Amino acid sequence: MTFPSIPAVRENGTGVPLVLLHAFPLSARMWDAQLELLPGPSGDEARVLTMDQRGFGAEALGDEAPSLDLVADDVVRLLDATGIDRAVIGGLSMGGYVAMAFTRRHPDRLAGLLLADTKATVDAEPARANRERIARTVLARDSVHLLAEEKIEEGLLGPAADPQLAARVRRMIAESTPQAVAWAQRAMADRPDSLDVLAAVTVPAAVVVGEFDAITPLAEARLMADALGDAQLTVIPSVGHLSSLEAPETFNAAVRGLLRRVGR
Ligand code: MLT
Secondary structure, eight states, X not given: OOSSOOOOEEEEOSSSEEEEEOOTTOOGGGGHHHHHHTXXXXXXXXXXXXXXXXTSTTOOOOSSOOOHHHHHHHHHHHHHHTTOSSEEEEEETHHHHHHHHHHHHOXXXXXXXXXXXXXXXXXXXXXXXHHHHHHHHHHHHTSOTTHHHHHHHHTSSOTTOOHHHHHHHHHHHHTSOHHXXXXXXXXXXXXXXXXXXXXXXXXXXXXXXXXXXXXXXXXXXXXXXXXXXXXXXXXXXXXXXXXXXXXXXXXXXXXXXXXXXXXO
16 A cells, blocks of 8 residues: 555535544544434535544554644545545544644635634643653553543543443544554644634634533633634533534534535
């Protein structure tokens, strides 16, 4: 396989193209409900595309130094391969960081922006140090054992999350490799502040956040919405960081609102 390769895509529907980018350390499967439901009963309300990010799910990691810019460029390769000129780019958490890198690097390919449970500010030093600790630990152990517990304790899910959903999230995390986890942690630690990038966005935007998101809380969502100027902010009650998984119907309603604004 030549690398970087074109990410494998799963897609459904016709209409406004929407690329959804997943959180750390999950995979594109976290978007199953969006892939199935967002195109609507007639299938023409959205063309939803999902991809695994480097090293996760079915994607190879490659040997380039960690950078979310590379993942943003992978998204462009996906658009080129699927014949899409401009798309709504949406991401949750790490996927949101990639969506902001995409916005910085490829603004001409952006039809709309969806930022869910993510933040535009850089990590404080303790958070960067913690990312390096996790990277070293998983590589040294050659295992992602305990990562799911650590992430769940950090607040991936709200206090009232369905135990079956928690089990599904644990399974997805357990499928990640130490190499991908370390690479992504280092790439996230290196990401720049994106508030200036958001201030320059002229396409419709939406910001979504779970009320109990402790990882990228409401204050961060407000900062992004304020920087964007013309963004709709949706706070989903009673859920945590993985709001699209915990409350797919409310999440999808917010995305539909954005797609309508883009389609006008
Ligand atoms: C995620 O959900 O993608 C991560 O928690 C993001 C992060 O570690 O900043």
